[in-house]
Amino acid sequence: MRISTNLLFNTGLKTIGTQQADLMHLYQQIGSGQRMVTPADDPLAASQSINIAQSQSLNQRFAENRAVAQRSLATEEDALGSLTLLLQDVRTRVVEAGGGALSDADRGTLATALEGARAAMLAIANTTDGNGQYVFSGSKGQTPAYTDAGVYVGDGLQRDIQADQTRRIAGSDVGSDVFQRAQPGALGYSSRQVVQGSGSTAVLSAPMVADSTQGNADSRLGFKITFTSPTTYDIEITDYVPPPPATAPTVDTLTDQVFTPGSTVLSLTRSDGGTPPSPVDTGTQVQISGDPAAGDEFTVTPLQHDQGFNLFATLDNLIAALKAPASTDASAQAGLRNTLNTAMQQLASGYDNVLTVRASIGARMNELSAMDDVGTQRKLGYAKDLQRLEDLDYYEATMKLNLRKMALEGASLAFQTIQSLSLFNMGGK
């Protein structure tokens, strides 16, 4: 075959060009440390690395979100820690107030102390975070959660934070869950004297379900007892969880029930639904002491269903009762006793509730920490994946570089040698 001189040069040029292009690519790889100089080098890996980079940045973002959640939960936990101490203190004061030997002036002093506690509690309820947002007001971060009158003006929306791909964690709790709720699952009752009959010395305390086989094991029944005379009373029974098809609480009444003066236990009954209705025992009892009078009105409400539960109102009632003179009058004493009983029952439940909320905050913070650990693990995984897809194996590249260098030198040498073999160059005549 004839090898034209043109072809010889052409081939030499092409070979050297190809080798140089390969070298160039290697230089780019080594210079950037990237296996893929352009997506064309490995289209699949290029698109995979884009997706992994997104997962990586998401993972990073979730870590930042968790840090925000940790901060805001820590703020809340701080506030609730103070609230716990404050409620402990208030409960001590209430016990002190119950000591019989106190004068009106002593109680006035206690009232003043409780007013201070109430102000402190309002300040806690209106805690703000670093952004000036009120922590306990639900979605209405710009308005204080509670008014001075102790009315909640926030809403019931949680502030969810995306802590992980699939997990949203509430970064705070709404005020009504902290200050206006008995602890979840509480089966207790609170009793309250709504109206004191003239001259009544009746004191109601410690309602309890004595016999759980009588249909009120879940504390679903609420009672309102109205004395029509010292020996008769009407009772209004509210079933908060009526059997279907009823959806709203149902109310029954029994009238003219007989009260034996001097008895210490009042068994609460419900109606059998007949006409006229007959009383049926509910196994629920309430301690009663002293003598009721016509006009006495008591409520015995399950804590779970007490819509009016509000620690601010509890304190307000307490303060008002302590301020009223009661030293001389047995009836006033009885009224004070009733108010103190109510307050004790509500404070105990409110206190437990705050502890429950704090436990839930602790659980959330723990969960965040656990997710942080997983996040760190994932971060490593993503970095490793990206490294595998994108990073250059320097050993391999260096080897290739040497190889290419040799090839280029070889090609150049070969071209020179062949080219110099021309007869014209051999001093032909």
Next chain:
Amino acid sequence: MNLANLGKAGLLVAQNRLQTAGHNINNSDTEGYNRQSVLSQTAGATATAGGWIGRGVLAVGVQRAYDNFLYTQLTQSQTKGAALATYGDQIGQINNLLADRTVGITPAIQAFFDGLQAVATAPADSAARQELLGRANSLASQVRSANAFLDEQRSNVNTQIRTTVTQVNSYLDRIQDLNRQISTAKAVSPGQPPNDLFDQRDQLVAELGQLVDVNVFEQDDRVNITVGNGQVVLGGDSVFHLDVRPSAADPSRLAVSYAIPDGAGGVTSVELKDSLITGGKLGGLLTFRREALDTVQNDLGRLATGLAMAINQVHRQGYDLTGVQGGDFFSLAGPKVIRGEGNVAGADPAVTITDANQLGTQDYQVSYDGASYTVTRVPAGTVAAAGNGTLSFDGIQVDFSGVTAPASGDGWLIQPTRDAAASLGVAISDPGRIAAAGGVDHDGDPATPEVGAGPANGDIALKLAALQTTKVLGNGAMSLNEAYAQIVNKVGVLTQQNTTAQKAQETLIQQNYSAQQAVSGVNLNEEYMNLNQYQEQFRAASRLIDVSSTLFDTLLSLRS
């Protein structure tokens, strides 16, 4: 005395040969040159009693070492090679644009959703809101700038098509000129081929082949040239220039057109379908535009559409800092409807995108046959929908009710996403207008409208942030980021395929070239040997004259 004549004939032939060898050596580097050699034969013999005495040598012509088959193979492979190289140059630019995933759209998407997460985490934080707006603007501008790059490339392709067609026309003129020169040369010296003119013409045809794929027919020493599926551009003694004009279907793209006689002495220009030109630089450009540029730009537009529609849809359900219901977050132009040239119909159909998730990346050609409309996917060619009134297909709704008096043959080109990326913008400028909060049922009555939750609520921002990983495109197959990754992958694959094909083609060209050169190329060593050989011949021939002279002198000296 014939010996001197013999010497003279030998000298002349040796001179011819030396001249031709010199010509070969001179042109060893001339592109398209075919090695020449002198054809010689004996000058016959004279009958004598002693037998036939030879009369020496006679040069009868000069021929070029040329094999039409090898030449055609070479030019054809070069035509294909030129198409691949042009395509590679073009797609290489997009490939480089997408090379670094740490700049451009990928980080912009990530930063945008990162900003959404920040707002979701601290909805009332005005700094987070401001930053989100900044990031949204940056994302929109990255998408726009990628699209602007593609637009620039489109106009670049248009310019190159125009230039290339001008070059093609110039080549056609020069080939026609050579056709004439060859005819003249043949007339001047019948029977002797004008080798150098042939070489020049072959070279021009080969160079034309690098611009556009042509078919060449030789007839009576003339070449006739056709392009596409048989459109004559050089035939007989006439050149029919190619032209460039805005495509009838889509005026934004330049199409090649050819001229045909209109029967009244003039010519009419007819658009040549892009798909008919596949070779040469022109073929590379057209293929790139059709195969890569259009689809990548549609893909990018689909990404922009998916982003804007998915975000807007959720954003509209939210409430801003002041409790006002959210509007659009991103602004986006609607689908582009291009009215067919010469449409009779009074108005254009109204096109809306109803579901970005179902969107494909095709364009659609609408045609009216006098009774009903047919929508065909471009370039797939499959029918998407047919009928009247309102047609829905692929997440698009086309309402023909506004079209008045359509005539058979009317058509429209619908480009649902082509310009979407260019129009992507952020519709809000006040950070307070970001509707991050969800709605609440304020009065317990589901019938009354909801009102916005407070500013610390980030329900909608959470939903918006979740769109980062939601499959909002390709019938639930791709998230936004994955859609972008798919674009990168597509460009990468196209580039890689092209590189591979180009390498294979280069090898083929090299093989064809060496086969052609084996026949036609000049080997200087060979010429060197030839020179020596012809020099020997020249010496020997002169020696004949010397001998003849000596003989003559001998005879003369007999008399003295």
